[in-house]
Amino acid sequence: MTALAGPHGMVFARRVGLPIAWREFAILAAVFVIQIPLVLNSDLGWLLTVCEKMLAGGRLGIDAIELNPPLSVLMYMPAAYLGSVLPVPAHVFVVAMVLVLAWCSTRLTLAALHPILADDTARRCATQVILTALALVPGATFAQREHVAVLGLVPLVAFAASFAMGDTQTRALSLRILVGLCAGFAMCIKPHFALPAALSLLWAAYRQRSIKLLFDITCWVAGAMVVGYYVAALIAYPAYFSVYPRWAALTYLPVRKPLSFLLFGPDVLCALAGLLWMLHITCGRERTRWGDGAPWLLAALGGFLSYVIQGKGFGYMRLPAATFALLGPLLTPAFLTGRLPPADQRKVLLAGLALVIWLVPSPNSFIVLQEPIRAAAPAHPRILMVSDNVGLGEPLVRKLNGEWASAAGSQLLSGGAEMQLERGGLSATDHQLAEEIITMERTRLREDLKRRRPDVLLIDSKRFGWPFDWNAWARADPAIAHELDNNYRFLTRRKGVAIWVRQGRVGASRS
Template sequence: MSVIEKSAVAAPAQDDGLLRAASSPLLGGALALVAIAQQLIGHIDCDVSWFLTFAEKVLDGRTAYVEVSDPNPPAAFLSLMPAVLLARALHLRAEAVVVALVFFAAVASIGLSFHLLRLSAARSLREWMPLGNAAIFLLLVAPEIVFAEREHIALLALLPLLATLAAEEGARPSPCFARIAAGVCGGVAVTLKPHFALAVILPALAIAWRARSLRALWRVELVSAALASIALTGATLLAFPAYLSQALPLALEVYGPARDDLGHFLTHSLALAYLALMAGFLVAARGALGRAPLVALAASLGFFVAFLLQGKGWMNHAYPAMILLLFAWIFFALREAAPATGAKSALMKFLFLPALLAAPAYFGIVEQLTDREEHEGLLAAVAEVAPPHPRIATIASQLDFGHPLTRRLDGEWVGRQNALWTTALVGRLLETARPPRREALEARRSADLAALAQDIRAGRPDVVVAEDRATREWVLKRPETAAALDGYRLAKRAGDVEIWRRAE
């Protein structure tokens, strides 16, 4: 019996009620229904809302990274372009179409991954069901408000490639076309963020180390992934050259270096939870890893390094690393017919199982199930003072003041950026910057503020949402934006947030 066969789907030696329940197709169906219900109850996150707006503006003729811009590469909004096109063709809301397409993508990803794994370990469908139900739970239920984020889409795209890498050498080979398709999907994942290449590189190196040969890297799926990522990235950059000339320099100069303080990062992100789960896994495994858990573990580490490199601490950045680490635990837990004993049993019962069941809590289950607003009362306050389908701009450091607010009101976003994120991040970077660097940063901040003032003058929004009084007063004291709210009056407040209405 191959290692992948043991590590992925070994049948239990005794009648285990928990495993029988985990193997039930009814559980998989119930989990799928829960996932659908969650998305019907809640709403998509501000990032997804913004990239939908970005895609719509590009389709409407705006020049990407000039008239509408973002520090992320073109694949970020292009990944949602099919949903926008389909929504317009069917006269549906783009949000609903995004969710539906991601569900279809998840089904395709899980299906192809399982097909590739089962070819290398032929066992009954029932013996595969615990892993299948876990995949439905982790990929459709657990994402919560991270659903349809780039990290979620990237993980779904990458899974078939990881499945091909997890197949044991000497097992029945997968069809070449399936391996090429898996590689291309992996290449698509890398185009979303270059950091995601680590989630391909580390598992590839892990299997080469396991084989004690670099020839193990010469696999059709890895070559396909490399070629696809290069071709797709090159094509998108040729199609949107302003990214290289406008957005990328700003991202490298401001967005990238503005990392969270280490202490705050560790205490306000999933980093410590991840490290605890990783430490427990290494203690339980004691170096005895089958190929499947090794690949999942290495890919998880790749995403975790990407999480650290980005340095923002956001839950969507942590999602792929946490999910793949849980998959590594699942492969390991199903590895042997004999029940676990001693420290291994304790770690599985008191670390892995609670971590697995709590996965939805990591990614905003409360916010999703309560349909909680990004800023409580803001939606109703803006709706009360704004005309139907309002044109909206913000004076705010974070994009969640304008998105998805604008879309939920069926309004129109005014502004080339999603927020004054450049201004906010420059303020943090100036605290430690030296004189030459300070001048460059000040120029970036001045340009950001000037762009906001120009957007408000040209776009004439019906409503301007100010993050709070202090932010609004600071912005209006700057020469670039001193007259930004001329002709506007304070119409309402929602907590600290101010809503300014254009005078008739």
């Protein structure tokens, strides 16, 4: 709690002789230790697998298939490379890399806020608040694409907040270019992240009745980086603009949570209540200063709109909204300068927990499959699955120190295509595309079974959370049915997943 305990907590830290640089190091070291056993999740695990396939000579989109834009994969390539040449797992380098980015983002944010930080006390408090929000608060969403995007966007929102509070002087050119590069990188990860940036900048321009900030070199650099990235991606990976959008539009994008859940779910209302309580405590005594936190709150609104637009309801997609909402009250003058009584500071932090809880994802229950697989499969097993859920195979395959025996992470496209065919109402073109997708993924499964000869086959019993017979789906291809009947035996069923092992490949697996 010292890291977010405000000026009073820093007084204690000074008494024990802990300078600010060491407090930053303590936060980063604590997060490193916490995240090493936790950071691996289904998305990160799969993206690292794609990187490793590319490092082994595979081609993105052919030997390693990922529907998200290329940067989603390439941003983890340095960690995957280090993991391939050094005797340290790649996810350890991911943690280290993201912590370095969090520290750099904190430094840039402080530089952007420097003119409006009243004194050394405010600057020290802001340092701890920002670093804790960027490194510790993400928790189980640590190192996700949304986390990296937040690290890039926070300096820009700080820039807008400083401008909105009256600091309209031209900053150092190097600072403005760096802030623009960071924001541009964030928007390259997902175009949705333009919303937090745009709303915060527009508010700053409105409050100062000046469009100077909108045409600053910061915005030009960010825009140029986004345009340059998409031009390069179009040249290097044209399928991401011609083929994949059609697949996703038909099979993935229509699978959404109800709008009522996204807007009024219990976790959303809990987070909103926590935010309003924080604002009431930090700004309630200075009603005229509520606008100081507006750029952060509008960035949070942009993050929330991004979450709603994507429509999946995943915990990691809430991170931008939660982080900006948390920073809004905590970076107000009342909190940073110590004008709040200690009791009110504790209330602010308690209310902030509601925002943090909003980020907590559902645990990956498929890790329990490790035990029967270790007992029945050989060491370093080749694993394949039949499911729309990439979380069934990742990070399980990494926990088993195994190998993923396919170019794709799941049969997600087939799951969506089957659902669309069941709903009906498709045009002739879309109906044909859905059938082509199903045929394509069955063909890939058949080839994977014959050529890659996986040791373990996992067959799910749900599709997008609802009962579905993936076993029957696979056996609709006679060659797959023949392969299963002659070369695999059923082992057991855990968490609704049937585990099949290759006959003649039985032995104790080693980590």
